[in-house]
Amino acid sequence: GAGQDVGRSCxxxxxxxxxxxxxxxxxxxxxxxxxxPDFSYITQNGRLTDFLDCVIISxxxxxxxxxxxxxxxxxxxxxxxxxTHPTKAICPxxxxxxxxxxxxxxxxxxxxxxxxxxxxxxxxxAVHLHQTVQVDEELEIKAYYAGHVLGAAMxxxxxxxxxxxxxxxxxxxxxxxxxxxxIDKCRPDLLISESxxxxxxxxxxxxxxxxxxxxxxxxxxxxxxxxIPVFALGRAQELCILLETFWERMNLKAPIYFSTGLTxxxxxxxxxxxxxxxxxxxxxxxxxxxxxxxxxxxxxxxFADNPGPMVVFATPGMLHAxxxxxxxxxxAGNEKNMVIMPGYCVQGTVGHKIxxxxxxxxxxxxxxxxxxxxxxxxxFSAHADAKGIMQLIRQAEPRNVLLVHGEAKKMEFLKQxxxxxxxxxxxxxxxxxxxxxLTNPCIPVDISLGLLKRETAIGPLPDAKKPxxxxxxxxxxxxxxxxxxxEQALKELGLAEHQLRFTCRVHIQDPxxxxxxxxxxxxxxxxILKDYSVQHLPDGSITVESILIQATAHSEDQGTKxxxxxxxxxxxxxxxxxxxxxxxxxxQST
Amino acid sequence: RDLHTFxxxxxxxxxxxxxxxxVCVAGYxxxxxxEILQLVPPPTLLxxxxxxxxxxxxxxxxxxxxxxxxxxxxxxxxxxxxxxSSGPPDSSLQVWQVSAEDSDVxxxxxTIATENGTWQSWAKTATISARAPWVLHGSRLDRVxxxxxxxxxxxxxxxxxxxxxxSGLAFLDCNTLLLCCxxxxxxxxxxxxxxxxxxxMSVPSAPCSERWCMGTRHGAQGLELSSQPVARLSSRxxxxxxxxxxTSEFLALAKARVPSPGSGAEFLCVSWAPALAGYLAIxxxxxxxxxxxxxxxxxxxxxxxxxxVHKGHAFGGAGGSRDPPLVTVHTWHLQKPxxxxxxxxxxxxxxxxxxxxxxxx
Numbered sequence: 001g002a003g004q005d006v007g008r009s010c011x012x013x014x015x016x017x018x019x020x021x022x023x024x025x026x027x028x029x030x031x032x033x034x035x036x037p038d039f040s041y042i043t044q045n046g047r048l049t050d051f052l053d054c055v056i057i058s059x060x061x062x063x064x065x066x067x068x069x070x071x072x073x074x075x076x077x078x079x080x081x082x083x084t085h086p087t088k089a090i091c092p093x094x095x096x097x098x099x100x101x102x103x104x105x106x107x108x109x110x111x112x113x114x115x116x117x118x119x120x121x122x123x124x125x126a127v128h129l130h131q132t133v134q135v136d137e138e139l140e141i142k143a144y145y146a147g148h149v150l151g152a153a154m155x156x157x158x159x160x161x162x163x164x165x166x167x168x169x170x171x172x173x174x175x176x177x178x179x180x181x182x183i184d185k186c187r188p189d190l191l192i193s194e195s196x197x198x199x200x201x202x203x204x205x206x207x208x209x210x211x212x213x214x215x216x217x218x219x220x221x222x223x224x225x226x227x228i229p230v231f232a233l234g235r236a237q238e239l240c241i242l243l244e245t246f247w248e249r250m251n252l253k254a255p256i257y258f259s260t261g262l263t264x265x266x267x268x269x270x271x272x273x274x275x276x277x278x279x280x281x282x283x284x285x286x287x288x289x290x291x292x293x294x295x296x297x298x299x300x301x302x303f304a305d306n307p308g309p310m311v312v313f314a315t316p317g318m319l320h321a322x323x324x325x326x327x328x329x330x331x332a333g334n335e336k337n338m339v340i341m342p343g344y345c346v347q348g349t350v351g352h353k354i355x356x357x358x359x360x361x362x363x364x365x366x367x368x369x370x371x372x373x374x375x376x377x378x379x380f381s382a383h384a385d386a387k388g389i390m391q392l393i394r395q396a397e398p399r400n401v402l403l404v405h406g407e408a409k410k411m412e413f414l415k416q417x418x419x420x421x422x423x424x425x426x427x428x429x430x431x432x433x434x435x436x437x438l439t440n441p442c443i444p445v446d447i448s449l450g451l452l453k454r455e456t457a458i459g460p461l462p463d464a465k466k467p468x469x470x471x472x473x474x475x476x477x478x479x480x481x482x483x484x485x486x487e488q489a490l491k492e493l494g495l496a497e498h499q500l501r502f503t504c505r506v507h508i509q510d511p512x513x514x515x516x517x518x519x520x521x522x523x524x525x526x527x528i529l530k531d532y533s534v535q536h537l538p539d540g541s542i543t544v545e546s547i548l549i550q551a552t553a554h555s556e557d558q559g560t561k562x563x564x565x566x567x568x569x570x571x572x573x574x575x576x577x578x579x580x581x582x583x584x585x586x587x588q589s590t
Numbered sequence: 591r592d593l594h595t596f597x598x599x600x601x602x603x604x605x606x607x608x609x610x611x612x613v614c615v616a617g618y619x620x621x622x623x624x625e626i627l628q629l630v631p632p633p634t635l636l637x638x639x640x641x642x643x644x645x646x647x648x649x650x651x652x653x654x655x656x657x658x659x660x661x662x663x664x665x666x667x668x669x670x671x672x673x674x675s676s677g678p679p680d681s682s683l684q685v686w687q688v689s690a691e692d693s694d695v696x697x698x699x700x701t702i703a704t705e706n707g708t709w710q711s712w713a714k715t716a717t718i719s720a721r722a723p724w725v726l727h728g729s730r731l732d733r734v735x736x737x738x739x740x741x742x743x744x745x746x747x748x749x750x751x752x753x754x755x756x757s758g759l760a761f762l763d764c765n766t767l768l769l770c771c772x773x774x775x776x777x778x779x780x781x782x783x784x785x786x787x788x789x790x791m792s793v794p795s796a797p798c799s800e801r802w803c804m805g806t807r808h809g810a811q812g813l814e815l816s817s818q819p820v821a822r823l824s825s826r827x828x829x830x831x832x833x834x835x836x837t838s839e840f841l842a843l844a845k846a847r848v849p850s851p852g853s854g855a856e857f858l859c860v861s862w863a864p865a866l867a868g869y870l871a872i873x874x875x876x877x878x879x880x881x882x883x884x885x886x887x888x889x890x891x892x893x894x895x896x897x898x899v900h901k902g903h904a905f906g907g908a909g910g911s912r913d914p915p916l917v918t919v920h921t922w923h924l925q926k927p928x929x930x931x932x933x934x935x936x937x938x939x940x941x942x943x944x945x946x947x948x949x950x951x
């Protein structure tokens with residue numbers, strides 16, 4: 001997944017033999033099976049529960065968790081599902097809301113049920129920020145703050161010394177109610193980052209906010225009503241704080257309403273998870289709860305018919321059903337009114353239609369609705385742009401980067417930018433594509449104490465800064481690695497030691513007798529190899545350390561002597577040196 | 591009045607219009623790793639009517655390239671997919687290929703080398719594609735040449751006169767060149783007569799040395815060169831308008847109310863509005879851009895009152911101990927008559943328009 005704009009995010013990672021699924025999103029644009037990720041990619045046969053070690057959900061947006069009940073209850077998965085506490089609290093609400101609309105309003109049949117949502121959530125294990133969670137003996141995960149929406153997290157997945165960080169959706173600049181994403185220098189082998197806004201240079205928040213407030217103010221001043229369809233959670237809180245501050249500053253009297261039901265619960269959750277909001281809110285929380293609004297009140301259906309100006313936040317966000325659509329129908333005919341769409345609208349929804357310029361809509365019962373009210377769009381969504389992505393990479397210091405993007409566009413420029421600045425490889429796979437990242441894992445090995453003592457005794461004292469080269473035998477048995485001395489290895493394995501001996505023949509021109517040649521060689525070597533023990537043995541052979549040299553006459557040619565140089569494997573270096581030395585010939589004298 | 595503010599990752603000192611209404615910006619930092627970006631402006635800027643809230647309000651980076659040297663000047667070569675850039679440490683030019691359909695990387699394809707004298711500043715450039723894609727370039731009066739971009743062949747070399755540093759050059763038409771020296775002198779040249787260089791139009795003498803730059807009408811093709819006055823701006827704020835047919839006297843002379851620039855005249859910029867007769871804009875003294883209506887000017891040299899002053903950049907920065915941002919460049923929108931784009935040393939990029947003041951608005 002995560003191929004198209006508001007896509008179905010779903011990434012499968014195989015790390016050190018463990019398989020983890022990251023996010024399980026739904027595509028809001030489709031009404032058939034295309035809305036769910038294609039889970040047959042995971043494994044053709046065999047149960048998903050056996051194959052997957054865990055599932056991690058980054059945040060409650062439906063394009064990241066919308067397919068979860070379908071996946072766990074209809075496709076079949078009984079393993080653990082990890083998410084943060086706010087996500088666990090809010091996810092089922094959004095899922096139920098969407099289920100109601102899809103099934104009840106649209107009458108679809110192949111969709112998950114309320115019970116399935118409940119059963120799915122029973123498999124969820126909630127995690128805290130920066131808490132290391134052991135999934136099993138080898139796999140551990142940790143959540144980091146991602147900004148973006150309440151409870152959104154970036155996850156680090158670690159097996160042994162290999163790790164992957166998945167960002168989900170994140171934001172590197174704080175806004176009015178959430179802080180900015182943050183991660184420590186965890187140096188993962190791979191960082192998987194969203195890059196939807198990587199090629200965008202956004203106009204400043206101040207400008208957008210100022211324009212939004214101007215439009216709202218102008219409409220209210222001329223007695224019109226402003227409808228802002230929102231999803232229960234997310235940007236709605238941001239806009240509430242914005243309006244509340246503006247109303248206070250400008251001393252405005254027109255009422256602002258927040259539609260009941262879902263959104264009341266939402267404010268409740270924000271209060272509950274106050275630690276997930278930004279510092280400013282937490283600081284002022286003691287004096288004044290930011291989510292206890294002075295100017296914003298709960299909405300009652302009847303208020304929509306009240307005369308005079310007002311601002312109403314109503315769900316759902318795309319005007320596809322529910323209260324916001326009801327209010328829209330009441331207000332659409334009056335050109336003094338305004339509807340402001342604060343986010344992306346999926347094709348097929350009323351929101352999408354009016355943003356495309358349609359002014360005559362066909363409603364249920366063949367009724368035509370003429371839209372005379374002003375239609376405005378403004379996106380306040382919080383995603384990281386190119387600068388933000390670079391910042392995150394700078395913080396985490398990954399060895400490889402993988403970009404998951406919202407559009408199928410090529411992003412060669414960003415890839416080069418990342419590769420040049422950080423000297424890491426950057427990947428951009430398409431849907432269904434598998435990317436393999438090579439890592440250099442460290443393999444821990446136990447070394448026997450005796451070997452350690454022996455090796456450290458040889459040579460200069462160990463320097464803490466320099467690696468010391470040691471020799472030993474690596475024994476791999478079952479799942480353990482041990483480094484022992486060769487003798488011990490032989491003993492354990494019940495093997496006999498073999499000695500390797502090399503013998504080399506060097507021909508020397510010398511017509512004299514053998515013992516005279518030997519003497520010449522002896523004197524020659526003695527003179528050159530002053531640091532070595534060179535001995536002339538009574539039996540006519542020469543030894544240099546443990547290397548043996550003997551001389552015989554050539555069978556056919558009396559003028560040539562054959563020197564046999566013989567050494568063991570351990571003396572290879574000296575042996576080769578001697579051989580080449582002798583091959584150069586003997587000095588004339590003596 | 592509409593204002594959109596954007597923040598580039600690195601400040602730019604150029605804003606160039608390219609094919610298909612694209613806008614190019616580039617970094618001028620000392621270290622390498624400067625980026626050249628070709629941006630697609632948001633739909634708001636392409637429509638005639640101004641809308642407060644619109645589906646897309648953001649610039650999109652369509653393609654980008656990496657330059658090893660700071661980019662001080664970048665020009666799109668008309669009717670091609672090529673860009674020519676220049677910058678310190680010498681006066682050579684870099685040629686780039688933009689192929690937005692295949693890849694989003696702007697590739698460096700060649701270098702136009704120039705002989706390096708003892709002291710060479712970076713080359714000022716101008717492009718035209720009348721007979722072939724040409725680039726007019728040079729850092730000094732005696733080093734002006736025209737090179738064919740694709741073949742890198744030299745087509746014309748100006749006869750050398752003095753060796754003053756140039757602050758700008760332009761094609762008035764496919765045969766006539768206009769050169770502006772940093773001292774303020776303007777020179778005309780006909781490329782069909784390489785030996786003659788018509789020197790003209792000195793500037794009012796000044797007690798201290800000032801730097802001058804010039805502005806010519808954009809996209810005024812088809813119009814006679816004679817009918818377009820040339821504007822010159824000095825680092826002290828003096829503005830002169832000269833008719834190229836009568837070079838012995840000034841058409842107009844005025845003084846802008848600007849602070850004396852502290853760090854020299856690095857970013858002096860003056861430009862004519864493409865769609866409003868007689869309007870020009872200046873910047874480079876501080877964090878503001880001034881718009882003037884020159885139709886009421888005479889040759890007295892009096893102080894002129896700007897029609898509008900854009901102060902956005904001055905208020906943009908983080909404030910505190912940081913230096914106030916300096917506007918590095920501005921340009922007019924090619925179709926929307928009252929819209930301008932300006933950039934400053936803090937990386938900000940503003941798109942703004944202004945209304946004619948009608949009494950007290």
